[in-house]
Amino acid sequence: MDFGFCLSPSSHVKMDSVDLTTFNRLKETNPDVNTCIACGSCTATCTAGNFTEMSFRRILLMLQRSKEEEAKKMIQRCMLCGKCTLVCPRGINIRKILLDITR
Amino acid sequence: MKENIIIIGGGAAGMEAATQLQKLGLTPVIIEKSNALGGHIAQWDKLFPAFHNAKDVVSKMFDNVKDIKTYLNTEVTDIQRNADGFHAVLSNGEAIDGKAVVLATGFDLFKAERKQEYGYGIYNNVITSLELEKFFRTRKDERINNPKKIGFVHCVGARDVKVGNTYCSKVCCTTALKQACEMKEVFPEAEVYTFYMDLRMFGPGYEDLYLKTQKDYDVKCIRGRVCEVSEDMDGRLVIKAEDTLFGKPLRMTLDLLVLMCSMEKNKSIDKIQQQLGVENNSDGFMQNRDMYLGMNDSKQEGVFVAGTCTAPKSLPDTIGEARSVAVEVFNYVNNK
Ligand code: SF4
Numbered sequence: 001m002d003f004g005f006c007l008s009p010s011s012h013v014k015m016d017s018v019d020l021t022t023f024n025r026l027k028e029t030n031p032d033v034n035t036c037i038a039c040g041s042c043t044a045t046c047t048a049g050n051f052t053e054m055s056f057r058r059i060l061l062m063l064q065r066s067k068e069e070e071a072k073k074m075i076q077r078c079m080l081c082g083k084c085t086l087v088c089p090r091g092i093n094i095r096k097i098l099l100d101i102t103r
Numbered sequence: 104m105k106e107n108i109i110i111i112g113g114g115a116a117g118m119e120a121a122t123q124l125q126k127l128g129l130t131p132v133i134i135e136k137s138n139a140l141g142g143h144i145a146q147w148d149k150l151f152p153a154f155h156n157a158k159d160v161v162s163k164m165f166d167n168v169k170d171i172k173t174y175l176n177t178e179v180t181d182i183q184r185n186a187d188g189f190h191a192v193l194s195n196g197e198a199i200d201g202k203a204v205v206l207a208t209g210f211d212l213f214k215a216e217r218k219q220e221y222g223y224g225i226y227n228n229v230i231t232s233l234e235l236e237k238f239f240r241t242r243k244d245e246r247i248n249n250p251k252k253i254g255f256v257h258c259v260g261a262r263d264v265k266v267g268n269t270y271c272s273k274v275c276c277t278t279a280l281k282q283a284c285e286m287k288e289v290f291p292e293a294e295v296y297t298f299y300m301d302l303r304m305f306g307p308g309y310e311d312l313y314l315k316t317q318k319d320y321d322v323k324c325i326r327g328r329v330c331e332v333s334e335d336m337d338g339r340l341v342i343k344a345e346d347t348l349f350g351k352p353l354r355m356t357l358d359l360l361v362l363m364c365s366m367e368k369n370k371s372i373d374k375i376q377q378q379l380g381v382e383n384n385s386d387g388f389m390q391n392r393d394m395y396l397g398m399n400d401s402k403q404e405g406v407f408v409a410g411t412c413t414a415p416k417s418l419p420d421t422i423g424e425a426r427s428v429a430v431e432v433f434n435y436v437n438n439k
Pocket residue numbers: 042045046047048049054056077078079080081082083084085094095
């Protein structure tokens with residue numbers, strides 16, 4: 001009998017089973033991926049971000065929240081102009097990291 | 104007992120240290136390079152978190168040091184250690200001897216034009232926190248012309264490897280909120296925004312100020328670092344930031360932008376500091392002997408440090424250090 005109830009999938013980020021394979025691999029060659037303070041400068045200045053959802057800050061988060069496919073899709077918006085690297089107050093080599101993720 | 108203590112710097116730290124040393128029976132001598140005592144705090148209008156008049160505090164400090172020997176417009180040009188302590192040559196040609204030296208040389212404000220993308224010195228309506236403070240005192244500044252939309256940028260010259268300053272300057276978050284509220288009082292019709300990465304409300308009453316900022320003054324705090332400033336055809340400022348909590352890039356047109364400039368060590372003392380053998384930390388500020396139990400000692404015997412020469416500090420922090428350095432010097436002189 002259908003009472004009209006159903007179980008909604010949990011909306012939580014499942015940190016207990018999070019897959020960090022790509023992020024950890026990235027970290028080996030780019031230890032600065034850990035140093036982002038989420039200031040948003042990269043997103044604000046991003047050439048692609050003016051027209052798309054491109055946000056490097058969020059890509060780093062996606063890779064740490066089992067959203068690798070989304071991250072890779074987002075990266076396709078990047079034009080590798082390097083403006084983000086210029087403004088990052090932590091001096092993160094963003095352009096190189098973006099390239100390394102797709103490698 | 105005539106034991107001269109050479110205090111270099113006549114700002115809050117130097118004046119308070121001198122006051123306490125005198126009470127302890129020593130003879131402090133203040134050497135100040137500018138033409139007046141008071142340092143940066145004397146240029147301030149109101150103090151956070153409760154909008155006290157800076158003048159009230161500073162004038163009490165002036166009063167406390169009125170009988171203390173003070174050299175104005177004077178720098179130490181050479182300092183040597185000898186059997187009795189130190190021999191300092193002054194820029195006015197005099198020389199003084201002292202048992203101990205207190206470095207209370209303070210900070211310089213970050214030069215906002217170094218952060219070119221914020222347009223200070225290029226666009227007319229970009230000003231610094233210090234200039235705004237001067238406006239509050241004098242109500243005169245041609246650039247502040249009944250602004251309808253005002254923005255504050257936090258962390259200018261701080262937390263930023265691109266300018267070589269990775270440290271947090273500690274007081275500018277609270278100062279920004281204080282000044283934002285004051286702007287609302289002067290221009291009640293204006294919209295006021297602050298752009299922050301983290302709001303560091305570290306002291307007593309500071310979080311209350313934050314609450315007041317939101318509740319009573321309707322200042323909007325946006326979490327995102329301003330990364331670019333430009334000017335539109337009408338000469339208004341256009342800023343770019345990410346609204347990180349909303350997750351979207353943001354643009355805003357403003358009539359006035361205030362840059363919260365960080366503190367950097369006052370470098371005009373570098374030569375004397377080197378002669379005394381006091382080193383810097385990697386952040387460019389002076390090194391003390393120990394972060395906890397040797398805050399006001401340098402690693403050199405008889406050389407002491409107090410106030411913002413070792414790190415950015417608030418006024419209460421600085422006064423606390425000045426009092427503590429007086430005790431350190433007193434113990435040092437008496438145990439020698
Ligand atoms: S390099 Fe890519 S992510 Fe960085 S600013 Fe340019 S387009 Fe945006």
